[in-house]
Amino acid sequence: MFASLPLRTALTAATLAGLAGAAATPVSSAQAADIRIACYSDGNECPATKTLAERFMKDNADIHITIDEMPYKSILESVPVQLAAGNGPDIARVSDFSQVAAYQLDLTPYLKDAAYWQSAYGPVLDWMRSGPDDHGIYGLMTQLTVSAPIVNKTLFDQAGVPIPAKGATWDDWAAAALKVAKATKIPYGMAWDRSGARFSGPAISEGAKYFYSAGHPPVVDDGFKAMAAKFVKWNQDGTVDKDVWVSTGGGYRDAFEEFANAKIAVYLSGSWQLARLQKQIGDGFEWTVGDAPCGPAACTGMPGGAGFIAFKGTKSPKEVARFLDYLASEPVYAEWMAMTSNLPANVDLQKKKLDYKLSPAGIAAMAQFQANATTLTPLAYKLQGSQLSRPMFNATVDRISQAIAGQITLDQAYERITADVADAAAAKAKK
Amino acid sequence: MNLPERPMRWMQDRLPDGRLGWLFVGPNLAIFGIFTFLPIVIDFYYSGTGGTNLLPTDRPWVGSENFSSLLACKDYFDPNSCVRDQFWYAIWNTVKFVALQVSLMLVFSVLTALVLNRKILGRGFFRAAFFYPVLLSPVVVALIWKWVLQRDGVLNAALVGSGMQPVEWLLNARSAFGWTVFVSIWAHMGFYTLILLAGLQAIPADIYEAAAMDAAPPFRVFRRITLPLLMPSVLVVLVLGLIRAVQIFDEVYVLTGGGPGSATTYLVEFIYNTGFSSQVRQYGLAAAASLLLAGVLLVLTLVQLRGMRGTKGNSRG
Numbered sequence: 001m002f003a004s005l006p007l008r009t010a011l012t013a014a015t016l017a018g019l020a021g022a023a024a025t026p027v028s029s030a031q032a033a034d035i036r037i038a039c040y041s042d043g044n045e046c047p048a049t050k051t052l053a054e055r056f057m058k059d060n061a062d063i064h065i066t067i068d069e070m071p072y073k074s075i076l077e078s079v080p081v082q083l084a085a086g087n088g089p090d091i092a093r094v095s096d097f098s099q100v101a102a103y104q105l106d107l108t109p110y111l112k113d114a115a116y117w118q119s120a121y122g123p124v125l126d127w128m129r130s131g132p133d134d135h136g137i138y139g140l141m142t143q144l145t146v147s148a149p150i151v152n153k154t155l156f157d158q159a160g161v162p163i164p165a166k167g168a169t170w171d172d173w174a175a176a177a178l179k180v181a182k183a184t185k186i187p188y189g190m191a192w193d194r195s196g197a198r199f200s201g202p203a204i205s206e207g208a209k210y211f212y213s214a215g216h217p218p219v220v221d222d223g224f225k226a227m228a229a230k231f232v233k234w235n236q237d238g239t240v241d242k243d244v245w246v247s248t249g250g251g252y253r254d255a256f257e258e259f260a261n262a263k264i265a266v267y268l269s270g271s272w273q274l275a276r277l278q279k280q281i282g283d284g285f286e287w288t289v290g291d292a293p294c295g296p297a298a299c300t301g302m303p304g305g306a307g308f309i310a311f312k313g314t315k316s317p318k319e320v321a322r323f324l325d326y327l328a329s330e331p332v333y334a335e336w337m338a339m340t341s342n343l344p345a346n347v348d349l350q351k352k353k354l355d356y357k358l359s360p361a362g363i364a365a366m367a368q369f370q371a372n373a374t375t376l377t378p379l380a381y382k383l384q385g386s387q388l389s390r391p392m393f394n395a396t397v398d399r400i401s402q403a404i405a406g407q408i409t410l411d412q413a414y415e416r417i418t419a420d421v422a423d424a425a426a427a428k429a430k431k
Numbered sequence: 432m433n434l435p436e437r438p439m440r441w442m443q444d445r446l447p448d449g450r451l452g453w454l455f456v457g458p459n460l461a462i463f464g465i466f467t468f469l470p471i472v473i474d475f476y477y478s479g480t481g482g483t484n485l486l487p488t489d490r491p492w493v494g495s496e497n498f499s500s501l502l503a504c505k506d507y508f509d510p511n512s513c514v515r516d517q518f519w520y521a522i523w524n525t526v527k528f529v530a531l532q533v534s535l536m537l538v539f540s541v542l543t544a545l546v547l548n549r550k551i552l553g554r555g556f557f558r559a560a561f562f563y564p565v566l567l568s569p570v571v572v573a574l575i576w577k578w579v580l581q582r583d584g585v586l587n588a589a590l591v592g593s594g595m596q597p598v599e600w601l602l603n604a605r606s607a608f609g610w611t612v613f614v615s616i617w618a619h620m621g622f623y624t625l626i627l628l629a630g631l632q633a634i635p636a637d638i639y640e641a642a643a644m645d646a647a648p649p650f651r652v653f654r655r656i657t658l659p660l661l662m663p664s665v666l667v668v669l670v671l672g673l674i675r676a677v678q679i680f681d682e683v684y685v686l687t688g689g690g691p692g693s694a695t696t697y698l699v700e701f702i703y704n705t706g707f708s709s710q711v712r713q714y715g716l717a718a719a720a721s722l723l724l725a726g727v728l729l730v731l732t733l734v735q736l737r738g739m740r741g742t743k744g745n746s747r748g
Contacts, residue, residue: 077707084485099710102484187582243582246691247601251708390710405604405692407520412511419514424711430482430491 032064033316035323037308038079038092040072043275045093045142045306048339049327056326063319073251083311090314091324093142095306097128098387104128105310106136110321117328124345127385128307139309140324141345143337146373147201147270147301148292149173149190150277150365152180154285155265159183166291166299170202170230173266173293178239180265188241190234191255192268194248196393199400200383201302202268203227205295210383210392219392219421220414223297228400228410235404245401260284270301271369274341278362287361289368292375300377303384305345343369391424392417474725477718483711490715497719518720520693521701528612528697529676536616536623536672537665543620544627545657558628562621572618573685577601580610580686601687604694611683611695618682619675623668630664631657663739670735677727698724 037053039046046069053065068089070078075092076099082088083103094100108114117137118125128138156163159180164172177189192198200208207223234240241264244255259267260280281287292299308327310320326332330348337344338355341362350373356366383389399413399420408416443451473487478497480490505512510519547558564572579585580600587597601607634657642652658665680699683689689696689704696704702724706717 076710080712081485081707096710243599243602247581248688248690251688394710401690402692405690405694407604407692407694408511416516427481427483427711427713430493 032062033319035063035065035091035314035316035320036089037065037067038075038089039067039069040075040093040306041069042143042272042306043279043340043342045340045342048336049142051339052327052332052336053323056323060322063316063323065323083313086313088311088313090316090320091139091308091310093306094139094309095304096390097138097307097309098390100309100311101128101130101387103311103313104136104138105312105314105317105320106138107310107317107321107324108137110318111137112322112325120330120346120348121328123347123381124305124307128309129385130387139307140328141305141307143272143305143340143342144303144345144350144373145270145272145305146303146343146369146376147198147268148369148372149290150259150267150269150273151288151290152259152262152265152267152285153288155180155184155186155262157286159265163288163290164293167294168291170205170227170293170295173290174230174234174239177264177266181238184265186263186265187238188258188264189239190266190268191241191244191258191264192231193255194245194251194253194397194401196396197302197304197384197389198268198270199227199231199396200393201300201380202231202293202295204300204302204377204379204383205293205298206230207295207297210379211386219395219417223295225410225414227295228403228413231400232403232410242404245397246405256280266290270304271343271366272305274358274362274365274369277365278341278359287365289365289372291368292372298377298379299375300380301372301375302380303373303376305342307345341366343373387428388421388425391421391428395420395424471725474718474721477714478722480715481713482715483713485712485714493715497715498723500716501719501723515716517693517696517704518701521696521698524608524694524696525677525679525698527608528615528679529673532612532615532676532679533669533672535612536620537669539616540620540623540627540668541661541665543624544631545653547624547628548631561624564618565621567618569618569681570685572614573682576610576614576617577686602691604691607687607691607695611679611687614682614686615676615679619672623672626668626671627661627664630661634660666735666738670731670738673731674728674735677724677731 037049039049041047046067050067053067057063057065072095075094076096079088079092079094080099080103083100088103092100097104111117114137121141124141124144125137127141129136151163153163156176161176161179161183164176168176174190179189181187181189200210203224204210206227207221208227209221209223210219231240235242235245241255241258244253244258254269254273255264255267256269256273256276258264259269260276262285277287292301308324310317310324314320327336328346330346333344333346334349334352334354337349338357341356341358343366344350344354350370356363358366383392386392395417399408399416402408402416403410403413439451442454446454476487477490479492479494480487481493481496482490484490501515501518503514504519507513507519508523510516510523513519543561547554547561551557567575577584581587582597582599582602584600586600591597598606600610638656638660639652642656647655678699679697680703683695683697684700684703687695689700698720702717702720705720706712706714
């Protein structure tokens with residue numbers, strides 16, 4: 001009996017292998033192309049995309065889409081490493097395009113109508129490009145964001161302080177916020193997300209130029225210094241909640257919880273917070289969005305946003321392009337933006353009224369964000385699209401935080417910001 | 432001939448003398464080689480390369496540039512005079528942390544072990560209570576303490592409840608540093624106490640009986656009997672504590688993120704930030720810093736080995 005076992009095993013294995021072989025051909029031809037998307041949500045972007053993907057898959061049975069929702073930090077830290085190792089997703093929702101620039105897939109040959117993409121999404125396509133000579137289409141913006149002050153109107157009303165009107169400067173906003181804090185006995189007047197992008201809008205308003213013709217961008221100029229000095233002072237005199245910038249050693253931190261818990265009166269964040277504002281604050285207090293505060297040079301916030309970027313490593317470039325084509329089509333994109341309460345990056349839709357499912361406060365806030373988008377300066381757009389924007393933003397946050405903590409002086413911070421950006425530029429340039 | 436013997440004999444017959452041992456250690460060597468030695472070799476290679484590309488083939492060779500950049504300083508005691516100021520902040524923070532954490536932890540561990548070695552009420556409970564934090568994940572430890580220490584945390588709630596002003600525990604550089612030391616001691620002390628407790632229990636009781644008959648005062652008993660005989664355990668605790676302290680990362684990363692500013696940025700966090708967290712990833716610089724850290728750990732390990740040899744020799748003599 002035992003002697004016959006190997007023969008029997010061999011026969012069984014051969015039969016199974018034969019069956020598998022016979023079955024393999026028809027199954028593989030009918031197999032769907034798998035598309036894996038690495039996604040993070042500001043509000044509900046991933047679930048909303050999943051709803052649309054399910055609808056897309058019903059009409060496109062040859063494509064199977066899997067959406068892996070992960071934290072923002074994982075996208076920032078893991079996806080570039082996965083891509084470098086040749087093991088990345090087919091598409092990822094990315095806000096820092098420069099980090100994945102080397103792995104981006106030019107979708108142009110695969111798109112149904114590349115000219116439509118150029119006309120509808122033209123201004124933001126540049127953000128994903130490596131420079132002026134690059135004309136590729138690498139992805140679809142899942143939102144257009146604009147930073148602006150979000151205001152706890154209830155606290156302002158209780159304090160009897162009017163919300164600063166259009167044309168008010170950052171000094172006016174800081175003074176009003178501090179007055180409200182004192183009158184209502186909240187710990188601080190204002191908080192800014194711990195983000196270099198958030199800082200750069202006020203800095204540009206103050207006159208920062210960020211770009212110069214020769215060499216590396218020095219970042220630090222008089223306009224930058226003026227805003228940095230104000231911001232450090234506000235952190236030290238209690239106008240701004242320094243916990244947000246100082247208590248964390250590195251990286252991004254938002255101040256949403258401080259605002260939602262009515263610990264601050266003014267919160268510098270942006271349009272991507274709309275869904276959270278609606279959901280978490282609800283009827284807790286009245287909130288509104290203010291006009292972009294001004295400086296001597298401009299009244300601008302910062303544009304930004306995240307996009308679905310397609311990657312070269314995909315085995316299904318045509319199918320990836322088909323899905324992104326579907327999302328980019330005007331009716332689907334409009335529905336997507338309405339579902340996620342985001343400003344559209346589609347220029348035609350920016351002129352139309354979208355069917356946002358928002359509360360009256362949310363609708364008013366969306367209208368204000370849209371109005372603020374019209375005052376964004378070209379420099380703000382250029383900065384957002386720069387390959388060196390992230391090193392500039394990171395250096396700003398790291399060094400200004402050190403200055404607020406008293407570890408270095410502001411002058412030392414300026415020197416270090418310049419050196420850090422030059423160092424990052426040199427590291428990027430090494431091939 | 433039983434079943435396992437058969438293949439052994441078969442292999443012995445076919446392999447030359449002394450080669451069978453290699454066959455047994457082979458799998459282990461392969462695992463060690465792939466997951467320990469190969470990364471070390473890769474680390475050496477990366478430390479000599481620059482740029483931001485991950486794949487070794489895409490990275491330009493820069494020789495000792497990363498090391499010279501890390502070590503370029505006008506005054507090593509002033510991080511602001513160094514090209515890589517963050518690296519030197521991390522170095523000095525780590526030195527201060529190691530000195531304070533290890534010495535305090537050693538003192539508290541010895542004291543706790545001495546108390547827990549006595550016949551006190553609820554000794555079993557206290558032994559378990561002191562060991563309990565060791566069972567917690569470092570992330571959980573950090574989150575618990577963050578919950579206690581943050582601005583609206585439990586500690587400030589207690590202060591406000593008793594009519595006092597809240598304190599910004601994690602916003603002040605000194606207090607944040609102090610809390611990282613405290614939390615680290617709290618989390619690891621149980622383990623070292625256990626080692627010392629085992630050492631105390633290994634001391635023969637008749638020596639203490641002889642000391643009691645001679646009416647030796649308690650402090651002299653501690654100094655002349657307990658401490659010398661506990662020395663091998665103290666040495667183990669000291670070296671293990673030093674190595675662990677130099678490697679500090681997880682608890683502090685979650686508790687303070689290295690802040691305020693870079694007041695609690697330690698060496699491993701600098702390496703992590705440079706290589707993985709920063710948007711421009713300088714793997715070469717991170718690899719060079721990790722080799723410098725490895726050098727420190729190697730020295731500490733050699734000290735441990737030498738110390739253990741010394742104590743073994745003493746115990747024989």
